[in-house]
Amino acid sequence: MPKQIILAAHFPGVNNTTVWRDPDSGSQIDFSSFVHLARTAERGRFDFFFLAEGLRLREQRGRIHDLDVVGRPDTLTVLAALAAVTTHLGLAGTLNTTFREPYELARQLASLDHLSGGRAAWNVVTTSDAFTGENFRRGGYLDRSLRYERAAEFVRTARTLWESWPAEAIVGDRDGGRYVADADPGAFAHHGDQFDIAGHFTVPRSPQVHPVILQAGDSPDGREFAASSADAIFSRHGTLEAGQEFYRDVKSRLARYGRHPDELKIIPGVTFVLGDTDAEAQERAHHIRRQQVSPQTAILLVEQLWNRDLSGYDPDGPLPAEDPDVTADTISRGRAGMYPDPVATARQWRTLAEEKGLGLRDLVIEVTGRQSFVGTARQVAERMNHFVQSDAADGFILVPHLTPGGLDEFVDRVVPLLQERGVFRAEYTGTTLRDHLGLGPARLRPRRK
Amino acid sequence: MTEKTLHLAVALDGLGWHPAAWRLSRAGASAPLTARYWAALAGEAEKATLDLLTIEDSLDLQSSRPDGPDGRADELRGRLDAVQIAAQIAPLTRHIGLVPTTSTTHTEPFHLSTAVATLDHISGGRAGWRPRVSARRAEAGHFGRREIPVLDPARLDEPETLRLVGDLFAEAGDAVEVVRRLWDSWQDDAEIRDVATGRFVDRDRLHYVDFTGRWFSVKGPSIVPRSPQGQPVVAVLAHSSVPYAFAARHADVVFVTPTDPGHAAAIVGEIRAVEETVGRGGPPLRVLADLVVLLDETPTLARRRRARLDDLHGARFTSDASLFSGTPGQLVDLLVEWHRAGVDGFRLRPAVLPDDLTAITRALVPALRERGLFRAGYPGGTLRGLLGLTRPASRYAVAATA
Numbered sequence: 001m002p003k004q005i006i007l008a009a010h011f012p013g014v015n016n017t018t019v020w021r022d023p024d025s026g027s028q029i030d031f032s033s034f035v036h037l038a039r040t041a042e043r044g045r046f047d048f049f050f051l052a053e054g055l056r057l058r059e060q061r062g063r064i065h066d067l068d069v070v071g072r073p074d075t076l077t078v079l080a081a082l083a084a085v086t087t088h089l090g091l092a093g094t095l096n097t098t099f100r101e102p103y104e105l106a107r108q109l110a111s112l113d114h115l116s117g118g119r120a121a122w123n124v125v126t127t128s129d130a131f132t133g134e135n136f137r138r139g140g141y142l143d144r145s146l147r148y149e150r151a152a153e154f155v156r157t158a159r160t161l162w163e164s165w166p167a168e169a170i171v172g173d174r175d176g177g178r179y180v181a182d183a184d185p186g187a188f189a190h191h192g193d194q195f196d197i198a199g200h201f202t203v204p205r206s207p208q209v210h211p212v213i214l215q216a217g218d219s220p221d222g223r224e225f226a227a228s229s230a231d232a233i234f235s236r237h238g239t240l241e242a243g244q245e246f247y248r249d250v251k252s253r254l255a256r257y258g259r260h261p262d263e264l265k266i267i268p269g270v271t272f273v274l275g276d277t278d279a280e281a282q283e284r285a286h287h288i289r290r291q292q293v294s295p296q297t298a299i300l301l302v303e304q305l306w307n308r309d310l311s312g313y314d315p316d317g318p319l320p321a322e323d324p325d326v327t328a329d330t331i332s333r334g335r336a337g338m339y340p341d342p343v344a345t346a347r348q349w350r351t352l353a354e355e356k357g358l359g360l361r362d363l364v365i366e367v368t369g370r371q372s373f374v375g376t377a378r379q380v381a382e383r384m385n386h387f388v389q390s391d392a393a394d395g396f397i398l399v400p401h402l403t404p405g406g407l408d409e410f411v412d413r414v415v416p417l418l419q420e421r422g423v424f425r426a427e428y429t430g431t432t433l434r435d436h437l438g439l440g441p442a443r444l445r446p447r448r449k
Numbered sequence: 450m451t452e453k454t455l456h457l458a459v460a461l462d463g464l465g466w467h468p469a470a471w472r473l474s475r476a477g478a479s480a481p482l483t484a485r486y487w488a489a490l491a492g493e494a495e496k497a498t499l500d501l502l503t504i505e506d507s508l509d510l511q512s513s514r515p516d517g518p519d520g521r522a523d524e525l526r527g528r529l530d531a532v533q534i535a536a537q538i539a540p541l542t543r544h545i546g547l548v549p550t551t552s553t554t555h556t557e558p559f560h561l562s563t564a565v566a567t568l569d570h571i572s573g574g575r576a577g578w579r580p581r582v583s584a585r586r587a588e589a590g591h592f593g594r595r596e597i598p599v600l601d602p603a604r605l606d607e608p609e610t611l612r613l614v615g616d617l618f619a620e621a622g623d624a625v626e627v628v629r630r631l632w633d634s635w636q637d638d639a640e641i642r643d644v645a646t647g648r649f650v651d652r653d654r655l656h657y658v659d660f661t662g663r664w665f666s667v668k669g670p671s672i673v674p675r676s677p678q679g680q681p682v683v684a685v686l687a688h689s690s691v692p693y694a695f696a697a698r699h700a701d702v703v704f705v706t707p708t709d710p711g712h713a714a715a716i717v718g719e720i721r722a723v724e725e726t727v728g729r730g731g732p733p734l735r736v737l738a739d740l741v742v743l744l745d746e747t748p749t750l751a752r753r754r755r756a757r758l759d760d761l762h763g764a765r766f767t768s769d770a771s772l773f774s775g776t777p778g779q780l781v782d783l784l785v786e787w788h789r790a791g792v793d794g795f796r797l798r799p800a801v802l803p804d805d806l807t808a809i810t811r812a813l814v815p816a817l818r819e820r821g822l823f824r825a826g827y828p829g830g831t832l833r834g835l836l837g838l839t840r841p842a843s844r845y846a847v848a849a850t851a
Contacts, residue, residue, distance in 0.1 A: 020642060020649055021642070021644045021647075029570055029673075029674050030570070031539075031540065031570060031571045035540070054672050055559070055672065056668070056672070057655065057670060057672060063652060064650070064652040064655055064670075066648045066649055066650050066651070066652045067647050067648060067649065068649060069649055070640075070649050070650045070655075071635065071639075071640070071650070071672060071673060071674040072672055072673070073563070073566075073567040073570055073571075073673055074560070074563040074564045074566070074567040074672075074673065076532075076533065076536075076564065077532060077533075077536045077563075077564050077567035077568055077571065078536075078567060078571070080532075080533040080534075080536035080537045081536045081537060081539050081540050081571045083484065083537055084484065084488070084537045084538070084539070084540045084541050085540050099557060099559075099560075100557070100560075101555065101592050101594075103508065103555075103591040103592060104508070104555070104556060104592075107529075107530050108530050108532075108533060110529075111529035111530035111533040111534070112533055114482045114483070114484075114529055115483075115484045115487075115529065115533060115534070115537045116484070117484070134666070134667075134668035135559045135667050135668055135669065136557050136559055136665070136667070137557055137558075137664070137665040165527070169527075170478055170479045170482075170527070171478070172471065172477065172478020172479065174471075174472050174478075177472070177523045177761065178522050178523060179471055179478060179522060179523060179524055179525055179526060180522050180526050180527075181522070182522070183520045183521065183522040184518065184520055185510075185526055185527065186510060186526075186527070195593060196593045197590065197591055197592065197593040198590055198591075199509065199517075199587050199590045199591045200509065200510040200518055200587070200591075201510075202507070202508070202509065202510055202527055202528050203527060203528070203529060203530075204479075204482060204527040294647040295647065296646070296647035296648075297647065
């Protein structure tokens with residue numbers, strides 16, 4: 001049997017990938033939008049639905065960023081509600097460890113795992129972001145160098161809590177008057193640098209025992225954390241070659257932790273545009289990129305690289321002649337830094353603009369947000385399958401550009417072709433997300449007695 | 450004499466409020482871990498057009514002792530997160546209010562605010578929230594960020610204890626204040642989708658809440674757009690003067706625990722007085738009396754079932770709320786009397802689930818309707834609407850137009 005493709009559906013987020021100015025763009029907050037996307041994904045037999053998280057509205061030049069979608073619901077609350085209107089689809093959410101405590105988050109995720117019958121997943125994110133910290137009790141106390149230490153200890157602690165109730169703890173023996181087999185269920189202790197807690201967990205062992213752990217960081221520390229602790233990586237490697245290199249690197253790290261390469265799935269986030277012909281798809285792709293990069297957004301994206309106020313610039317005029325300001329604080333807050341070497345990137349952009357005779361906005365359209373898969377349904381199915389069969393990925397997290405109907409066409413047209421090729425399930429064969437992903441049962445630590 | 454109709458809520462917890470409930474419940478021992486169980490209870494409550502249901506929660510394991518687990522294997526132990534349960538129920542119901550309990554002591558006000566606002570979006574304006582304080586040492590040990598000593602129930606008037614309880618409620622007050630400010634931080638019309646200027650929101654209609662207090666500071670604005678009710682309903686369980694004042698300052702609904710009509714009248718009097726003292730604005734608190742209820746077709750059957758449960762428990766069950774056992778008709782008479790004493794309605798705690806909930810919905814509610822004391826259906830609208838509370842304007846919108 002050929003390697004099977006993993007597919008996940010990302011609810012359109014708060015960056016300019018999401019096109020809100022299209023007449024077909026629906027509500028970003030009405031529950032019906034979430035239901036539509038989740039049910040579409042389930043109709044397409046997807047592995048899971050994915051919801052990102054934001055804990056502070058983004059700002060640019062000291063003001064709330066207003067050009068992209070602003071505002072979103074609470075991740076866990078939406079996932080629990082979606083559990084009621086879906087039956088097989090995994091339910092994954094980003095949840096930041098910096099502004100949460102293991103006991104609370106572990107019980108929320110274990111509760112979701114119970115209520116969904118074993119479909120919960122958690123994308124572990126850790127920030128050292130004092131800007132977001134202004135919304136929380138403990139602020140931005142986490143040193144940047146401790147990010148992965150905290151993430152790893154958080155996950156270890158959560159797993160300790162998830163394992164704290166033995167299997168079959170609830171016996172419910174009415175005649176014998178025994179509700180639980182063990183009179184002290186859920187006892188746990190964790191003593192570490194980040195957390196020092198002990199007591200009893202409230203949630204009996206959940207169907208997956210360990211909800212699925214995703215990890216999204218790409219630094220060496222992030223890769224190492226994924227290799228030691230995660231079930232899947234939400235990666236961002238666009239080309240076949242970059243994907244293969246990442247895949248080899250990360251999978252090779254697993255042996256050190258006594259893990260098999262199949263125990264960590266690599267699932268890049270990707271975009272797609274379909275057409276009846278290749279030319280039509282290319283045309284639609286170009287149209288979408290123009291929608292994604294409005295004149296105002298073009299200025300803003302250039303500001304993010306240049307780190308200067310460019311509000312007086314003409315979107316159809318040339319790029320700034322001077323180099324980016326790398327000395328000042330970043331003018332964009334609440335999002336991850338995108339450019340490791342801004343001066344070099346700015347010079348590349350200027351060179352390209354001159355070569356092709358592009359104005360500022362057209363240059364931005366050229367260099368950012370190029371869709372991953374553009375073509376007919378058949379072409380897209382072939383390319384995606386090629387990616388997976390050549391070990392550049394184990395599957396994809398699809399990021400539609402429209403809410404809520406952005407996945408409809410993919411499910412109607414591409415999924416059947418993948419099923420025909422025998423590389424994607426025609427029906428769900430398991431019930432839990434671990435089943436869908438082929439992860440096998442959670443590996444538990446030996447119990448202390 | 451025509452009487453005002455009363456409000457009716459049901460409090461859901463485990464397999465019922467009697468510690469031996471699981472021994473007699475028709476549901477399986479592990480049912481409270483399943484979505485199906487909660488959906489069925491909510492559906493039953495909604496069929497009888499109850500105003501709202503509450504879901505209990507706590508950040509420690511159930512115990513009969515104030516200082517930690519009691520090691521009893523013969524009672525129900527373990528529970529799911531109440532907000533997760535409420536969210537799961539929301540798409541399966543259409544009218545009933547959903548009021549999960551959360552702690553304000555070890556949690557982040559920002560997360561509480563966004564979770565309840567999201568519940569309001571998902572349910573189309575039916576969200577409520579019952580904040581409670583975590584005064585037990587075991588809960589503190591699960592977070593490891595502060596010490597809370599064991600409180601001796603017999604010596605609650607010691608100065609140290611009074612200070613601790615005062616602090617916990619003051620912190621809870623700050624939490625509710627922050628949560629409400631965050632609910633207001635987006636004006637209703639903040640999302641503009643103005644293609645000409647490329648703006649999705651009008652940022653002048655988004656507001657920092659800039660709260661600074663003893664326990665936390667929160668900048669804002671919320672990440673969640675303003676929800677259908679503007680501000681979901683805040684409900685507080687209160688037994689004495691400190692929580693009465695907390696409720697008068699911060700809540701829309703208060704659950705109280707009188708023992709008889711005279712006591713009910715006295716509590717309502719005390720609450721009205723404290724509303725005055727704290728300078729409460731807006732509508733007065735909706736006062737609902739809590740009662741544990743055990744219902745059967747005859748008084749003898751009810752008495753026997755209660756004796757059977759107490760026997761299985763090994764002691765006579767008492768709780769913070771009075772326990773009524775008898776027929777639905779007898780309960781109607783009692784509710785009428787307490788209602789006349791001044792409470793606006795009741796939050797009934799079924800002794801055994803789903804059995805005593807079914808008795809409430811299929812026998813008690815029809816009897817109340819016959820007496821003209823309870824609605825025949827849902828009028829349509831939000832939980833605030835059901836409770837006769839208007840939708841508040843965002844405080845920031847008011848300030849902006851003043």
